Amino acid sequence: MAPDRPPQTPASLSGPEPGRGRGHGRGHEPEHERGRGHEPERGHEPERESGPGHEREQTDRDREKELAARAAAELVEDGMALGLGTGSTVAYLLSALAERARELTRTHCVATSPQTARIAREIGLNVRELDELTARAGGLDLAIDGADQIDEAGWLIKGGGGAHTREKIVAAAARRFVVIVSANKLVERITGPVPLEVMEFGAHTTLRAVGDARLRRPGERGVGKAGRTDDAVQRSPDGNLLAWYEGPIDDPRELAARLSATPGVVAHGLFAPEMVSEAIVGDAGTVRRRAGGKPSA
Ligand code: 5RP
Numbered sequence: 001m002a003p004d005r006p007p008q009t010p011a012s013l014s015g016p017e018p019g020r021g022r023g024h025g026r027g028h029e030p031e032h033e034r035g036r037g038h039e040p041e042r043g044h045e046p047e048r049e050s051g052p053g054h055e056r057e058q059t060d061r062d063r064e065k066e067l068a069a070r071a072a073a074e075l076v077e078d079g080m081a082l083g084l085g086t087g088s089t090v091a092y093l094l095s096a097l098a099e100r101a102r103e104l105t106r107t108h109c110v111a112t113s114p115q116t117a118r119i120a121r122e123i124g125l126n127v128r129e130l131d132e133l134t135a136r137a138g139g140l141d142l143a144i145d146g147a148d149q150i151d152e153a154g155w156l157i158k159g160g161g162g163a164h165t166r167e168k169i170v171a172a173a174a175r176r177f178v179v180i181v182s183a184n185k186l187v188e189r190i191t192g193p194v195p196l197e198v199m200e201f202g203a204h205t206t207l208r209a210v211g212d213a214r215l216r217r218p219g220e221r222g223v224g225k226a227g228r229t230d231d232a233v234q235r236s237p238d239g240n241l242l243a244w245y246e247g248p249i250d251d252p253r254e255l256a257a258r259l260s261a262t263p264g265v266v267a268h269g270l271f272a273p274e275m276v277s278e279a280i281v282g283d284a285g286t287v288r289r290r291a292g293g294k295p296s297a
Contacts, residue, residue, distance in 0.1 A: 060182075060284075061184055063282065064282030065181070068180035069095070071282075072096075076107065076142065078107055080142055082107055082141065082142055082144070083144070084109050084110065084143075084144065085143070085145025085167050086112045086145070086161045086166075093180065102124075108128045141175055143171050145177070145179060148195075149186075150185055150279055151186075151188060151189050153252075154292055156190070158269045159268075162195065162216075162236050165236060165240075166236075166237060180282075181280075182281070182282050183282065183283035192245060192246050193244035193245060195245075196265055197265070203243070203264070206262060206265060207243055209264070210245055213245045213246065214243060214244055216233070216243055240266050245268065249270075255270065273292060273294075274293040277295070278290065
């Protein structure tokens with residue numbers, strides 16, 4: 001299948017922009033995400049939020065995200081069925097793929113958010129429906145996505161951008177799932193809050209059943225990248241409500257099972273180690289790789 005239009009590099013992907021405010025690679029982010037204050041690195045972020053030190057730190061993080069994303073882009077081969085995540089690190093991935101779009105004309109992608117789909121189309125990638133790709137190829141060859149935290153046991157927290165349900169479906173459909181992060185996302189043990197996507201019907205009942213949970217508010221730190229904004233609440237790309245579980249994570253597996261078993265919870269942002277094939281970490285100018293618990297096919 002030919003790409004919808006010739007490969008090109010849109011303005012939103014042309015060249016990095018120095019860190020600005022809470023700039024997570026904002027030069028690479030879709031325009032409507034800018035200034036939204038997406039803050040996925042909860043729990044690892046120094047309190048300082050402005051000033052030259054903070055700006056420098058943001059720029060370093062952006063560089064690390066870009067390093068990880070560029071290393072992951074090299075895994076993409078023409079003809080692959082490819083899953084694309086959501087977020088500022090994935091924006092760097094798309095930027096790297098934009099440079100190779102002419103070589104990737106037989107690559108078919110599925111995007112986990114409208115933002116990712118839009119940029120992927122702009123750079124000339126073939127964006128398809130997940131069902132179409134899995135029907136044709138029996139699954140995705142590779143999926144690449146960012147994360148909010150990765151701990152030493154390999155657990156991830158995802159969903160700072162509100163797209164974790166789609167991201168989980170895509171990661172599970174991929175024979176190889178590669179996570180790309182800056183080094184500040186590495187933690188000893190994951191800590192909350194954990195993103196939740198919940199049904200609007202009975203949302204407060206669901207959150208009471210979960211316990212220690214609340215809806216994500218518009219304009220709040222760490223929210224709104226993937227959701228609609230024309231509302232008093234934050235929504236996922238599929239229109240469900242976004243929430244936080246803010247209680248303890250004593251045992252991630254037990255919590256994941258409990259959240260999954262709560263009626264009304266569509267999906268939570270805990271990704272088990274066995275879902276991840278590999279983590280690529282940009283770390284102070286170098287790239288480190290950590291094997292995950294999912295055997296690569
Ligand atoms: C979106 C996600 C993102 O991958 C996660 O929030 C990391 O974002 P970023 O790359 O902007 O730091 O899970 O739902």
